[in-house]
Amino acid sequence: MFSHSLAELSRLLHQGSISSVELTELFLARCQAHNTELNCFITLCPELALEDAKRADNLITNKLHGPLTGIPFAHKDIFCTEGVRTSCGSKMLDNFQPPYDATVVKKLYGSGMVCIGKANMDEFAMGSSTETSFYGATKNPWDLTKVPGGSSGGSASAVAARLIPAATGTDTGGSIRQPAALCGITGLKPTYGIVSRFGMIAFASSLDQGGPMTQTAEDAAMMMNAMAGFDVNDSTSLDREVIDYTANLNDSIDGIRIGLPKQYFSNDVDPGTIEKVRDAIKQFEQAGAKIIEIELPNTALSIPAYYVVAPAEASSNLSRYDGVRFGYRCKKPKDLLDLYCRSRTEGFGNEVKRRIMIGTYVLSAGYYDAYYLKAQKVRRMIRDDFQQAFKDVDVIMGPTTPAPAFGLNELVDDPVRMYLADIFTVSVNLAGLPAISVPAGFSSGLPVGLQIIGDYFSESRLLNLAHRFQLDTDWHKKTPDGYAK
Amino acid sequence: MSLDRKQIEEIAMLARLSIKAEDIPVHQEELGGILDMVKQMESLDTDPIAPLAHPLEIDARMRVDAITEENHRTKNQKMAPKTEDGYYLVPKVIE
Numbered sequence: 001m002f003s004h005s006l007a008e009l010s011r012l013l014h015q016g017s018i019s020s021v022e023l024t025e026l027f028l029a030r031c032q033a034h035n036t037e038l039n040c041f042i043t044l045c046p047e048l049a050l051e052d053a054k055r056a057d058n059l060i061t062n063k064l065h066g067p068l069t070g071i072p073f074a075h076k077d078i079f080c081t082e083g084v085r086t087s088c089g090s091k092m093l094d095n096f097q098p099p100y101d102a103t104v105v106k107k108l109y110g111s112g113m114v115c116i117g118k119a120n121m122d123e124f125a126m127g128s129s130t131e132t133s134f135y136g137a138t139k140n141p142w143d144l145t146k147v148p149g150g151s152s153g154g155s156a157s158a159v160a161a162r163l164i165p166a167a168t169g170t171d172t173g174g175s176i177r178q179p180a181a182l183c184g185i186t187g188l189k190p191t192y193g194i195v196s197r198f199g200m201i202a203f204a205s206s207l208d209q210g211g212p213m214t215q216t217a218e219d220a221a222m223m224m225n226a227m228a229g230f231d232v233n234d235s236t237s238l239d240r241e242v243i244d245y246t247a248n249l250n251d252s253i254d255g256i257r258i259g260l261p262k263q264y265f266s267n268d269v270d271p272g273t274i275e276k277v278r279d280a281i282k283q284f285e286q287a288g289a290k291i292i293e294i295e296l297p298n299t300a301l302s303i304p305a306y307y308v309v310a311p312a313e314a315s316s317n318l319s320r321y322d323g324v325r326f327g328y329r330c331k332k333p334k335d336l337l338d339l340y341c342r343s344r345t346e347g348f349g350n351e352v353k354r355r356i357m358i359g360t361y362v363l364s365a366g367y368y369d370a371y372y373l374k375a376q377k378v379r380r381m382i383r384d385d386f387q388q389a390f391k392d393v394d395v396i397m398g399p400t401t402p403a404p405a406f407g408l409n410e411l412v413d414d415p416v417r418m419y420l421a422d423i424f425t426v427s428v429n430l431a432g433l434p435a436i437s438v439p440a441g442f443s444s445g446l447p448v449g450l451q452i453i454g455d456y457f458s459e460s461r462l463l464n465l466a467h468r469f470q471l472d473t474d475w476h477k478k479t480p481d482g483y484a485k
Numbered sequence: 486m487s488l489d490r491k492q493i494e495e496i497a498m499l500a501r502l503s504i505k506a507e508d509i510p511v512h513q514e515e516l517g518g519i520l521d522m523v524k525q526m527e528s529l530d531t532d533p534i535a536p537l538a539h540p541l542e543i544d545a546r547m548r549v550d551a552i553t554e555e556n557h558r559t560k561n562q563k564m565a566p567k568t569e570d571g572y573y574l575v576p577k578v579i580e
Binding site for chain 1: 503
């Protein structure tokens with residue numbers, strides 16, 4: 001039961017084979033049994049979940065349900081949940097119980113899904129390994145000595161270990177796709193502006209985007225139907241026609257043009273990863289796709305540009321944590337300045353402070369042009385590279401990450417090397433494009449992700465290609481040893 | 486690229502973070518390493534390029550200038566570290 005996809009669970013629930021309460025109890029028991037070793041969750045909320053499950057069962061009995069009604073899932077702990085602690089992985093917000101729900105939280109509640117907890121994450125989503133969490137590192141269920149990726153590592157690890165059938169994530173520089181790849185699940189980062197950012201704690205506002213983390217592309221499409229949509233409360237939300245993301249899953253992919261950027265298949269990439277990604281691309285070729293070599297010449301510069309733009313926006317966004325209105329406050333401040341400085345110094349972890357300092361520096365007088373303005377110009381070049389490529393191809397494919405999961409503590413003291421884990425994901429955020437990571441096999445026993453990048457608003461096409469791949473392969477069905485029973 | 490001690494102290498002050506004197510060399514090394522990586526952008530001629538602040542280049546939406554929110558003061562102040570009579574309390578600013 002616990003390894004079923006959302007689509008399968010939906011069928012079982014709505015034909016009466018199992019109740020939402022039974023299903024919720026089953027997943028809660030799995031979470032409670034495995035959270036000690038994996039540390040996927042910061043907060044579990046069994047009472048609330050069972051209350052919601054009863055409500056879902058009533059909806060089902062009265063035939064008032066939708067496709068997701070009654071299915072348990074988890075929110076990344078970055079989404080504000082009214083009355084339930086929302087820590088963002090930080091000591092700063094350890095005591096924070098939001099007075100309102102994020103739009104995504106409201107929408108998924110409206111769909112009848114049952115939230116059973118809040119998933120672990122890198123502090124304020126700053127990290128690629130979930131090791132910067134105030135609540136300790138999450139482990140990768142495929143190998144407990146490896147990281148699950150980050151920042152949505154709790155969500156990815158929990159879905160991979162089948163502790164929950166789906167979770168929400170957010171992606172600022174790869175935080176949905178990279179952990180999805182390293183844990184062997186499916187993760188979609190939508191076009192910027194498709195999923196509301198209201199109530200999603202801000203890291204870098206021009207890059208942040210929420211999305212689903214699931215076993216399959218079909219499940220991601222089902223989640224998108226509930227998560228996406230215009231929101232007046234988010235000033236960058238896009239007012240577009242509502243679409244059914246499941247409608248095109250089975251479209252033919254015959255004649256689709258797939259671009260392979262030379263830069264994504266360099267010698268720096270793990271050979272096992274390249275092999276699996278090339279195998280996957282062969283599958284698409286056999287299904288009728290055309291393969292075209294392309295160039296994304298400024299790929300290497302996406303990391304430097306990102307690590308100026310994202311910290312700059314973060315330093316501004318995180319200035320709100322001052323120990324006055326909510327969050328952590330230091331003990332016995334001697335004056336206002338001491339209150340600000342000590343609350344922030346004691347409340348934030350090292351990586352967050354590092355990024356705030358970088359952001360502060362690149363925005364400071366005398367350095368703004370050399371760093372921030374320069375990075376924004378490079379950002380345009382990166383976006384233009386993609387636009388140029390999409391004149392000749394429909395989608396772009398490559399590895400999601402340059403290597404499979406790295407070891408716990410391996411890169412914590414080497415921020416620059418850690419940042420390079422995002423090389424194939426950050427450019428997509430800088431350009432605001434949608435992209436999906438799907439399981440494509442294993443390298444040295446660890447999952448490999450295939451990334452499919454599309455032009456703006458091509459989520460349906462990405463889901464269609466990913467779904468087609470999952471009909472032809474069973475990588476997405478693999479469960480780590482120790483979590484298959 | 487290396488930042489001197491004074492620069493590290495200035496950045497920390499602007500960011501409202503306190504740093505211990507003995508930790509300054511660590512900050513110098515870490516921030517210096519990141520700025521070295523960032524410097525790769527210098528190789529690129531970006532003079533004719535316009536900066537891009539928002540991926541889709543849309544303007545922030547305007548709304549009608551009307552009150553849409555109710556007063557949530559009591560609810561919001563429940564999670565404040567210190568309040569009194571509906572105000573947030575901070576250390577005395579003026580003696």
